[in-house]
Amino acid sequence: xxxxxxxxxxxxxxxxxxxxxxxxxxxxxxxxxxxxxxxxxxxxxxxxxxxxxxxxxxxxxxxxxxxxxxxxxxxxxxxxxxxxxxxxxxxxxxxxxxxxxxxxxxxxxxxxxxxxxxxxxxxxxxxxxxxxxxxxxxxxxxxxxxxxxxxxxxxxxxxxxxxxxxxxxxxxxxxxxxxxxxxxxxxxxxxxxxxxxxxxxxxxxxxxxxxxxxxxxxxxxxxxxxxxxxxxxxxxxxxxxxxxxxxxxxxxxxxxxxxxxxxxxxxxxxxxxxxxxxxxxx
Numbered sequence: 001x002x003x004x005x006x007x008x009x010x011x012x013x014x015x016x017x018x019x020x021x022x023x024x025x026x027x028x029x030x031x032x033x034x035x036x037x038x039x040x041x042x043x044x045x046x047x048x049x050x051x052x053x054x055x056x057x058x059x060x061x062x063x064x065x066x067x068x069x070x071x072x073x074x075x076x077x078x079x080x081x082x083x084x085x086x087x088x089x090x091x092x093x094x095x096x097x098x099x100x101x102x103x104x105x106x107x108x109x110x111x112x113x114x115x116x117x118x119x120x121x122x123x124x125x126x127x128x129x130x131x132x133x134x135x136x137x138x139x140x141x142x143x144x145x146x147x148x149x150x151x152x153x154x155x156x157x158x159x160x161x162x163x164x165x166x167x168x169x170x171x172x173x174x175x176x177x178x179x180x181x182x183x184x185x186x187x188x189x190x191x192x193x194x195x196x197x198x199x200x201x202x203x204x205x206x207x208x209x210x211x212x213x214x215x216x217x218x219x220x221x222x223x224x225x226x227x228x229x230x231x232x233x234x235x236x237x238x239x240x241x242x243x244x245x246x247x248x249x250x251x252x253x254x255x256x257x258x259x260x261x262x263x264x265x266x267x268x269x270x271x272x273x274x275x276x277x278x279x280x281x282x
Contacts, residue, residue: 001039001042001171001173001174001177002042002043002045002046003039003042004019004020004021004038004042004045004056005019006019006064007019007020009085009088009089011081011084011085011088012084014060014065014066014068014081015065015066016057016058016060016065016066016085017037017038017057017058017063017064017065018038018055018056018057018058018085019038019041019045019055019056020053020054020055020056021045021046021048021049021053021054022048022049022050022051022052022053022054023053024053025051025052025053025281026052026053026094026095026118026277026281027052027053027054027055027086027091027092027094027095028048028052028053028054028055028094028095028096028097028277029055029056029057029082029085029086029091029094029095029096029097030044030045030054030055030056030057030097030098030102031057031059031082031096031097031098031099031101031102031103031105031106032056032057032058032059032062032063032098032099032100032101032102033098033099033100033101033102033103033126033260034062034100034101034126034191034194034195035062035178035181035182035191036062036063036099036100036102036178037058037062037063037064037177037181038056038057038058038063039063039174039177040099040260040262040263041056041262043262043263043266043270044262044266044269044270044273047266047267047270047274048270048273048274050274051274051277051278052095052277053091055085055089055091057082057085059078059081059082059102059105060073060077060078060081061073061078061187061190061191061193061194062181062187062190062191062194063181064181064184067184067185067186067187067189067190068186069186069189071190071193072193072197073190073193073194073197074197074198075104075105075108075127075197075198076108076112078105078108078194079105079108079109079112080112082096082105082109083109083112083113083116086116087116092116093115093116093117093118094116094117094118095118095119095120095121095277095280096109096110096117096119096120096121097120097121097122097123097273098120098121098122098123098125099123099124099125099260099262100123100124100125100126100233100234100259100260101125101126101127101194101198102123102125103122103123103124103125103126103128104125104126104127104128104198106120106121106122106125107120107122107125107128107212107216107219110219110221111215111218111219114219114220114221117221118221118280119221119222119223119224119276119277119280120219120221120222120223120224120249121223121224121226121273121276122223122224122225122226122242123226123227123260123261123262123269124226124227124228124231124233124234124239124259124260124261125225125234125242126198126204126233126234127198127199127204127208127209127212128204128209128212128238128241128242129204129209129234129235129237129238129241129242130202130203130204130206130209131203131204131234131235131238132199132203132204132233132234133162133232133233133234135148135159135162136195136199136233137199137200137201137202137203138201139192139195140195140196140199140200140201141201145192145195145196146188146192149182149188149191149192150188151179151182151183151187151188153175153179156175156178156179156182157170157175160174160175160178162232162233162258162259163232163233163258163259163260164258164259164260164263164264165228165229165230165256165257165258165264166256166258166264169263169264213245216242216245216246217245217246217247219246219247219248220247220248221248222248222249222276222279222280223246223248223249223250224249224250224252224272224273224276225239225242225243225246225249225250225251225252226251226252226253226254226261226269226272227239227251227252227253227254227261228253228254228257228258228259228260228261228264228265229253229254229255229256229257230256230257230258231257231258231259232258232259233258233259234259236253239251239253252272254268254269
């Protein structure tokens with residue numbers, strides 16, 4: 001796995017890790033999914049930084065960033081945290097790319113501060129349709145969730161194999177990194193508070209989805225939706241629905257690919273992202 005130097009920023013007293021690459025071009029912010037970190041973008045950062053200034057952020061409660069017990073870990077708070085990061089680095093309007101939960105947070109950023117978002121790249125975003133993987137739904141149940149999310153290597157590996165169409169591409173080093181993150185103080189609690197804030201045993205809550213769907217026609221940024229055809233965590237039909245709801249969006253589906261196109265088909269994903277941003281920046 002390729003790594004980049006850890007950099008640190010104080011965001012309102014919260015120690016925040018990020019990776020950065022590239023010295024010219026429009027800025028790009030990469031947002032990871034739940035239970036993930038900057039390492040989920042390690043197959044993309046170098047390629048994207050040839051044409052852009054790229055920033056990958058460990059979200060509040062994730063990776064090596066702060067995990068205070070006092071935080072709400074709501075979608076609104078996490079989006080606010082991402083926007084604070086762009087302001088702290090004075091990035092101006094930024095292209096936001098987000099995978100899974102990061103995709104939903106990209107949408108929340110566009111809704112909360114449209115002037116700070118130049119475009120959206122939504123990669124198998126979570127919370128845009130009702131259905132999701134049963135293990136995540138079960139983890140919202142008190143006590144059962146605490147048992148299911150104990151930081152155990154076999155359980156982490158089993159879960160992350162489900163994120164791939166070709167699970168042979170899942171590196172042992174990636175599981176090692178996830179296990180180290182999961183063992184950090186308050187990491188499990190932050191994960192569960194984040195998950196339970198926007199998911200229930202029946203799936204993503206109907207009232208939250210209705211509010212989101214009602215708001216999406218007001219998101220006018222150019223949007224590329226990327227989805228793995230064989231995503232077992234979030235069905236590609238959700239991407240098709242999302243495309244219909246967003247006024248300036250198109251959908252690109254990657255064949256023989258699961259929930260993490262940026263890891264499973266990185267060359268195709270990176271090419272799609274770069275071509276999209278060339279259009280937006282023209």
